[in-house]
Amino acid sequence: MKVSMVTAPGQTAVVDVPKPTVGPDDVLVKIRACGICGSDALYISMGGLPPHQGRQPLGHEPAGEVIEIGSAVTGFAVGDHVVVNPMVAPSGIIGNGGATGALAEYLLIEDAVRGTSLEVVPDHIPFEVAALNEPMAVARHGVNQCRPQPTDSVLVFGAGPIGLGATIGFKSAGVRHVVVADLIPARLEKAMKVGADAVINSADEDVVARLRELHGPGESIFPGKAGTDIYFDAAGVPAVITTALTAAKSGARLGIVAVHKEPVPVDFLNIMSNEITVVGSMGYPDEIFEVTKDLIENWQKYAEIVSHTIPFDDVEDALRTASTPGAADKVVVVFD
Structure with missing residues (x-):
């Protein structure tokens, strides 16, 4: 062979x-x-x-x-x-x-x-x-690490395969509102096709301001925060972390599934004072066949990837x- x-x-x-x-x-x-x-x-x-x-x-x-x-x-x-x-x-x-x-x-x-x-x-x-099935298990583990609730609002950074898979995963978990941000219009079109509630072209839109419009203001000792509960990094660039922590309200969660190939500066005073949870995700300890059921049920959406x-x-x-x-x-x- x-x-x-x-x-x-x-x-x-x-x-x-x-x-x-x-x-x-x-x-x-x-x-x-x-x-x-x-x-x-x-x-x-x-x-x-x-x-x-x-x-x-x-x-x-x-x-x-x-x-x-x-x-x-x-x-x-x-x-x-x-x-x-x-x-x-x-x-x-x-x-x-x-x-x-x-x-x-x-x-x-x-x-x-x-x-x-x-x-x-x-x-x-x-x-x-x-x-x-295998890469979508990676996406689903990232979703599970963020512990989504039906009342949550989510921003997914990156509309590549993992970001799109996470978008489907968050919606399958019953999350009320999922926004996807990317630089490429064709990818944002795919995000809408797989079930995103809204998209942000981060090349020409103010992501934090748009989030405040979509998810309302967020509670914090600092002004200008968005009401978004979960930020999901499927892009792997430093600007994503900076933007997420700039927007993150008190108690927000930041999930990182993308591979970062260079060090990323982080404002730990912001993380501490807003009690932001940062959680990493690697592989799929339990999700390899958990995601199969969703892949079967929503295969037309996954086909867009x-x-x-x-x-x-x-x-x-x-x-x-x-x-x-x-x-x-x-x-x-x-x-x-």
Whole structure:
């Protein structure tokens, strides 16, 4: 079978490897779609992660079809459409430095257990949408970390895949009003399509003033605060933190799921005096299949997140497109 691998710093190739043999506790999945993550570009730039540097399989956002089931495995049938938890593979995290990757024709799921390593999705869900399950679990964990309540009002910074997924997640959690801020009009249009109540183009609008219009004034010993309860950073730029803390009222929450690549100055007097909660979010400790239910129920909204579907035959082009700033929002590789 063919697998997309990191072969050297800055280089990838499609490599022929033996098709996996299914053991009694395993399931073999024919990959039908696999998303490309920003971390893939990092692995490529590094030449892969130990111990597979120079030969690291890529791909950790898969959806596929069960084609073979081990004799001891229950809960699956040949032909089931499935999504995968890449974190629990015994041979290492799938596509994240482990021995296997999902940018491949087939993926062996070792010690397969439904609800732990795989979950079945209905056949009507397009594979390219099902492949969003893993990144949307990242978004959902970020939402859960913010402890949203139905009476809350929210501002999501960044209308990329995670920000859009968080927007859907907040609305699915029953939050009354969600605003999305971004610099790119096309992304803001997508935010409205997936359920945002309002958007702010932060390139030409005063974000704090607009929030006060949308969510009212916020209580604080300092003037000019907005009534927004939760600020969600899916953008990863210092201006987001500055803007959120400028607007944040007493008791507001700031959730950070974006990767910041440079230090960010923070006014701790503001955090202390307004008792602002700052919470980080990483991965998806419990959300990998929690989000599946919402993905199934709202798949048309999640479908808006996919900007490009590129055949596996052109996987090198897909990887370049995904790593080029501004070229794409979410690239999903699809298989015949």
